[in-house]
Structure formats: C-alpha cells, structure tokens
Amino acid sequence: MTRMPLVAGNWKMNFDHLEATYFVQKLAWLLRDAKFDYSRCELALMPTFTSLRSIQVLVEADNLKIRYGAQTVSVTSQGAFTGDVSADMLAQLGCTYVIVGHSERRKYHPEDDANIVDQVRAVLAAGMQPILCVGESYEERRQGIELEFAVGQVKDVTRDLSEEEAAKLIVAYEPVWAVGTGMVATPDVAQDAASAIRAHIRSAFSDRTAEDLRILYGGSVSSKNAQELIGQPDVDGFLIGGAALDVEELARIARLTLKATTRG
Numbered sequence: 001m002t003r004m005p006l007v008a009g010n011w012k013m014n015f016d017h018l019e020a021t022y023f024v025q026k027l028a029w030l031l032r033d034a035k036f037d038y039s040r041c042e043l044a045l046m047p048t049f050t051s052l053r054s055i056q057v058l059v060e061a062d063n064l065k066i067r068y069g070a071q072t073v074s075v076t077s078q079g080a081f082t083g084d085v086s087a088d089m090l091a092q093l094g095c096t097y098v099i100v101g102h103s104e105r106r107k108y109h110p111e112d113d114a115n116i117v118d119q120v121r122a123v124l125a126a127g128m129q130p131i132l133c134v135g136e137s138y139e140e141r142r143q144g145i146e147l148e149f150a151v152g153q154v155k156d157v158t159r160d161l162s163e164e165e166a167a168k169l170i171v172a173y174e175p176v177w178a179v180g181t182g183m184v185a186t187p188d189v190a191q192d193a194a195s196a197i198r199a200h201i202r203s204a205f206s207d208r209t210a211e212d213l214r215i216l217y218g219g220s221v222s223s224k225n226a227q228e229l230i231g232q233p234d235v236d237g238f239l240i241g242g243a244a245l246d247v248e249e250l251a252r253i254a255r256l257t258l259k260a261t262t263r264g
C-alpha cells in the first residue's frame, strides 16, 4: 500500500491560541519520546482560525513535522464578506489541509453542495488539500441507503473536478450518527463505505487516482477502536474530534496507526 496514513485532529471550537500552543508542544514532546516516524504517518491538527498563526510560528521555530489546517474556508478570495477567511490567507499561514463540508457546518451554516464544491475549488486553487467530509445520518442508515448517500455526496463534489484536482482530494467518511456520540462505526461499516467511495473514484477517474485517494474514518474514534479500524484495507487514517482534545490519547492513536500501517 502506497497511501500515507493521516491522523487528523479536528478541534472544532475548542482551545484558544495559548492552549493550542501548549498542546502542540506537548504532542511534539510525547511523539519525540516515542520516536514517532512522521515520514510513515502524517499527523495534522485543525484548530480554530485564531490559533493558526501561533501554531505556524511554533512549527516553524521548532521545525516540527506536525501539519495543520483550517476547519472551513470562504468560497471568495476577498471583499465585503464579513467574518469570512479566504483560502489564500490560510495558505499564507502554512495550512496544508482544509476541512470542507463537515456535518456540523452543513447543519449549522448554510453550506450546501454548491457551496462545498466552491470551497473545494478555492482550497485547491490556493495549493492546499481539501478534506471532504461525507456520511449519512441515522435515518439514511435505517432506510438502507447509507452507501448511496455517502457516495452521492462525493459524486456531487467531484463531478466537475479534473483528474488532477481529484488527485489532491482527501475524503473523510464521517457518519453523522457516529460524530460525538460514542457510537463508533464497526470496522466493516467503515470499510464498506470507504470501499464504495474508492470504487466511485475509480469509475469516475482512474485506477491510479482511486488507489492514491486517502479515505479517513471519523466518528467517535479513540485508542480503543483505532487499531481495528485502521486494519481495514480502505481506511487510511482518521479525522478525530473529542479524542483529539486529549494530547495523550491523540498520541496513542497516532502510534497505533503508525504501528498498524507499517507492519510487514
């Protein structure tokens, strides 16, 4: 397998910039002590906008291998859009990734498919990688249309992308019923969804793009379930909410991911 695993913490609206700085320092110490190999497992944090500059300064000063990004982005590049932050501004702050279409953004903000496509384009145009979140609610799962639904969300966003653009995408399968609930998907459920998403990318683009696409699982990930989930052939890492607020727990998940994906 050539796909580099990615463990990404989505801090949502938690931690001010001082707390964020302290967390990143502590995470870097913990992983240095554990001789964590960043060249075999990527680690990224998605703080609020207000912490990005502090994290950039720390990462650059200490030459840390931890990557970081934002939780959303404006679809426009500049102008009279009060409260928005542009993709170029994020790129200037050294962001590698931007989460796009998180279920909490889809729910609490008017982010529909058209807006999400535009965010993906804005992120790509600024030279960063979008982490596109998809996933069904409990209702769709009850109706047995969960795979159609999640793949449909990927389809809606990738329809107008070129192969070159699609190759930069990362998809996070985050079933809404598993987000923040403690009800983690079983390894089979995560694998089935990841495999269906990869199959769609294969048919829409090519074998190569499908094989290179990183698909993360998100929803109540912890050190108790990470090992089994990452053991699935199409699960390439995690997008972690609650467990990413605990530095020791996040370091444990990162180490488990590295261990599981570098065996043999």
Ligand code: 13P
Pocket: 010, 102, 174, 178, 179, 180, 181, 182, 218, 219, 220, 221, 239, 240, 241, 242, 243
């Ligand atoms: P939890 O890990 O808290 O379920 O959140 C998942 C999530 O929304 C990551 O984006």
